[in-house]
Amino acid sequence: MAITSLSNLSTDQVAFDRIAYFALRSELLFDAVADVMPVAQAMPGTGVTFTIFNDIAAATSPLSEATDVTPVVMSDSQLTVTLVEYGNAVSTTAKLRGTSFLDVDAAAANIVGYNAGISVDSVIGSVLAGGTNVIYGGGGASTPSTRVGLAVDDIITANDIRKTVAALRKANAVSFNGMYMGYVHPDVSYDLRRETGVASWRDPHVYSDPANIYMGEIGAFEGVRFIETPRGEIFSNAFNGTGSPGTGDAYSTLIMGRQALAKAHSVVDGNGPFPRVVRGPVTDVLYRFQPIGWYWLGGYARFREASLRRIESASSIGDNNA
Numbered sequence: 001m002a003i004t005s006l007s008n009l010s011t012d013q014v015a016f017d018r019i020a021y022f023a024l025r026s027e028l029l030f031d032a033v034a035d036v037m038p039v040a041q042a043m044p045g046t047g048v049t050f051t052i053f054n055d056i057a058a059a060t061s062p063l064s065e066a067t068d069v070t071p072v073v074m075s076d077s078q079l080t081v082t083l084v085e086y087g088n089a090v091s092t093t094a095k096l097r098g099t100s101f102l103d104v105d106a107a108a109a110n111i112v113g114y115n116a117g118i119s120v121d122s123v124i125g126s127v128l129a130g131g132t133n134v135i136y137g138g139g140g141a142s143t144p145s146t147r148v149g150l151a152v153d154d155i156i157t158a159n160d161i162r163k164t165v166a167a168l169r170k171a172n173a174v175s176f177n178g179m180y181m182g183y184v185h186p187d188v189s190y191d192l193r194r195e196t197g198v199a200s201w202r203d204p205h206v207y208s209d210p211a212n213i214y215m216g217e218i219g220a221f222e223g224v225r226f227i228e229t230p231r232g233e234i235f236s237n238a239f240n241g242t243g244s245p246g247t248g249d250a251y252s253t254l255i256m257g258r259q260a261l262a263k264a265h266s267v268v269d270g271n272g273p274f275p276r277v278v279r280g281p282v283t284d285v286l287y288r289f290q291p292i293g294w295y296w297l298g299g300y301a302r303f304r305e306a307s308l309r310r311i312e313s314a315s316s317i318g319d320n321n322a
Contacts, residue, residue: 020107028117029229030124033181033256034263036303041267047082048264050303081264081301086123088115089280089293097290108292109277116275116294122231127300128183128261129233129252129310135163137313139191147250147312150239155191156253156313161222164255164309171306173257175223182224183254185232187315189218224255235312249318253311260307265298273298
């Protein structure tokens with residue numbers, strides 16, 4: 001008896017899901033702390049200069065009844081945020097768009113939009129990680145004073161957080177609604193929460209202002225609201241446990257108050273505080289190549305070093321083979 005099976009016909013085909021999936025993505029986080037921006041910018045320019053007036057010394061001596069006071073000199077300092085061009089683009093062909101079972105244009109716009117966010121967020125992370133106020137993880141047997149002096153057991157501790165908060169308070173760093181902001185890598189977050197215990201963390205939903213939870217926020221500890229991000233700066237191959245560079249990675253945990261970060265951007269030609277998606281011109285003879293990309297003209301800079309602290313540490317679950 002003749003039986004027609006799969007091998008006899010070509011009517012069976014692999015089916016495709018027409019929903020497009022994208023790479024796993026982390027949230028965009030660092031821009032939330034850029035609370036210093038131009039308010040009365042004089043004109044467009046290559047950068048924006050901010051002026052900070054310094055306080056004069058406290059006058060603690062009694063005045064003489066018959067002698068006038070001697071005026072003191074005021075002083076200030078300035079910081080310039082330089083505007084830099086950032087952007088990226090993709091270009092698709094007419095044949096790809098005409099034969100794809102998925103909407104290639106929609107996928108390109110999605111990918112370009114996310115690339116804009118992650119690119120600018122990475123730029124901000126590098127700016128913040130260049131701060132000058134640094135301490136080193138205190139979980140080991142020794143007390144490191146440099147990055148290369150770290151050892152694999154120099155993980156972050158609860159006391160590191162307390163010391164950092166104390167330093168911010170001594171520097172009169174203003175908090176965000178009563179708490180400082182912290183950015184921590186998941187590998188470091190694991191070490192910190194393992195030491196402190198779940199009960200020591202305040203869940204974001206029990207805050208006094210649960211409506212203002214920051215994206216990526218995992219909880220609060222010792223006056224710091226922590227945001228977990230895999231884009232926390234990592235200094236690769238930073239130490240070997242004997243005071244020299246090696247294969248151990250140093251993780252950067254950032255804790256800050258207000259005015260730690262300044263942001264400036266162009267205000268002409270459609271530019272604004274965030275990148276914009278741009279449709280490029282179709283210039284080929286047959287109009288087959290369609291570019292789409294993103295563009296931003298702006299920049300970031302550390303505004304008050306005293307409001308920014310960095311804890312560098314190893315991690316018990318990271319690349320710590322020093």
